[in-house]
Amino acid sequence: MAGVATDLAAARAAAPGDGGVVVAGFPGNDGVELVKEMASRYLRSRFFLAVEDVALADTALWRQMAARGIVLVSINNTAVEVAAALKEAGFREAPAPLPPARAGEKPGSCPDERVKVSIAFWSTRGGVGKTALAVSLAALLALRGRKIRGDYRVALVDADADGGNLSYWLGCPNPRVTLPAWLDLPEGSVGWDTVREYLLRHEASGLYFLPRSARATDEEYITAGLMEKVHAGLSSYFDTVIYDLGTAIRKENNYTPYLLSTVDTILVVARPDLPTVQSIKNDLDELVPRWGLDPGRLRLVLNRRARGAGYKLGDIARHMGIPLLLPGLPEDIHVDRAADRGAPVVLAYPGCDFSREAGLLLANLMGREFADAGDRKRPWEYVAGLFRHRAAAV
Numbered sequence: 001m002a003g004v005a006t007d008l009a010a011a012r013a014a015a016p017g018d019g020g021v022v023v024a025g026f027p028g029n030d031g032v033e034l035v036k037e038m039a040s041r042y043l044r045s046r047f048f049l050a051v052e053d054v055a056l057a058d059t060a061l062w063r064q065m066a067a068r069g070i071v072l073v074s075i076n077n078t079a080v081e082v083a084a085a086l087k088e089a090g091f092r093e094a095p096a097p098l099p100p101a102r103a104g105e106k107p108g109s110c111p112d113e114r115v116k117v118s119i120a121f122w123s124t125r126g127g128v129g130k131t132a133l134a135v136s137l138a139a140l141l142a143l144r145g146r147k148i149r150g151d152y153r154v155a156l157v158d159a160d161a162d163g164g165n166l167s168y169w170l171g172c173p174n175p176r177v178t179l180p181a182w183l184d185l186p187e188g189s190v191g192w193d194t195v196r197e198y199l200l201r202h203e204a205s206g207l208y209f210l211p212r213s214a215r216a217t218d219e220e221y222i223t224a225g226l227m228e229k230v231h232a233g234l235s236s237y238f239d240t241v242i243y244d245l246g247t248a249i250r251k252e253n254n255y256t257p258y259l260l261s262t263v264d265t266i267l268v269v270a271r272p273d274l275p276t277v278q279s280i281k282n283d284l285d286e287l288v289p290r291w292g293l294d295p296g297r298l299r300l301v302l303n304r305r306a307r308g309a310g311y312k313l314g315d316i317a318r319h320m321g322i323p324l325l326l327p328g329l330p331e332d333i334h335v336d337r338a339a340d341r342g343a344p345v346v347l348a349y350p351g352c353d354f355s356r357e358a359g360l361l362l363a364n365l366m367g368r369e370f371a372d373a374g375d376r377k378r379p380w381e382y383v384a385g386l387f388r389h390r391a392a393a394v
């Protein structure tokens with residue numbers, strides 16, 4: 001701890017130094033304004049705002065804070081929640097700068113001291129938007145990661161062996177390599193040149209990806225052993241590896257529990273309607289203990305939020321017992337349009353509601369350095385939204 005301030009003037013004067021952790025706990029609007037001001041000043045610090053429990057359910061406040069990468073915690077349990085958030089994957093203590101490329105470093109290598117992150121998109125329900133989200137976040141991350149560091153690399157794996165369609169979403173219906181090809185990859189540590197041969201590259205975003213085989217019979221080759229090989233190969237060369245998993249409910253396979261217990265963060269995707277939420281909750285209550293998954297690695301992502309729906313996303317998260325990753329993503333026609341064009345929606349329609357919220361989600365997941373000014377709505381768009389809303393109600 002660098003210091004404690006007990007009044008606003010002292011808090012403003014107590015410069016935390018960029019890169020630290022700041023917990024603001026002033027009551028009411030003073031705390032909100034203070035933390036906003038500090039967050040805009042210290043771009044590399046991690047901010048928490050401790051609020052009364054009732055304010056935790058205030059989605060408007062939550063959104064406002066999430067847009068700035070500020071995490072809300074309960075004032076009654078601040079120390080524990082902050083410590084947990086700092087420890088868990090996805091809330092890394094120092095999201096700050098990736099180390100600069102060093103002279104003499106081979107462009108193909110990805111040195112071990114760099115923080116490697118692995119993420120799984122999962123849901124026990126089909127059609128909730130796992131693939132739409134995985135493709136969007138992976139493409140954005142690849143683009144923005146390379147702005148931060150020229151050789152930042154992201155890999156996206158279609159780990160839905162029995163129904164995955166990732167390659168269509170990336171405009172590559174007949175992929176040259178697919179997941180079973182990794183069976184032929186030499187054992188042991190292999191060089192970047194070899195690994196790259198077993199992947200495809202999405203040129204527009206710079207994302208590397210690995211589609212599933214289009215042959216249904218190849219599904220039997222996708223085992224935990226194969227996934228272990230894939231994960232070992234990718235995590236030595238990629239800063240972030242993302243898996244788009246299937247539901248694995250009808251046919252239980254052994255690689256789903258393997259991947260879920262291996263990755264740093266599991267993003268559980270759901271639609272915010274009661275039947276979907278309840279059925280996913282029931283499945284998780286059974287599968288999380290059975291597969292020995294660490295519940296602390298789960299984050300809830302709510303997709304296809306309808307305009308004017310009468311629920312609070314925070315209430316859904318509390319009901320499911322999984323921390324919510326904000327923001328929830330809106331229902332947006334551009335998602336389907338982009339899929340039809342075979343392009344990630346964040347590239348095809350970067351200004352649409354879904355893309356902007358996906359940008360915010362990425363920053364909340366990976367750290368504020370991955371945010372972009374275009375992620376936020378301009379003030380007049382909120383006003384226009386109000387009129388649209390009223391027009392729809394009439």
Ligand SMILES: Nc1ncnc2c1ncn2[C@@H]1O[C@H](COP(=O)(O)OP(=O)(O)OP(=O)(O)O)[C@@H](O)[C@H]1O
Pocket residue numbers: 123125126127128129130131132133160163164246247303304305329330331332333335336339354
């Ligand atoms: N926010 C959204 N707004 C509008 N349409 C969406 C949204 N998210 C997903 N969709 C559409 O819903 C359909 C299912 O999405 P997607 O394929 O990503 O789900 P999934 O969970 O990966 O499904 P599966 O279990 O079959 O793999 C697609 O047609 C997609 O375009």
Ligand SMILES: [Mg+2]
Pocket residue numbers: 130131132160164165244
């Ligand atoms: Mg899918």
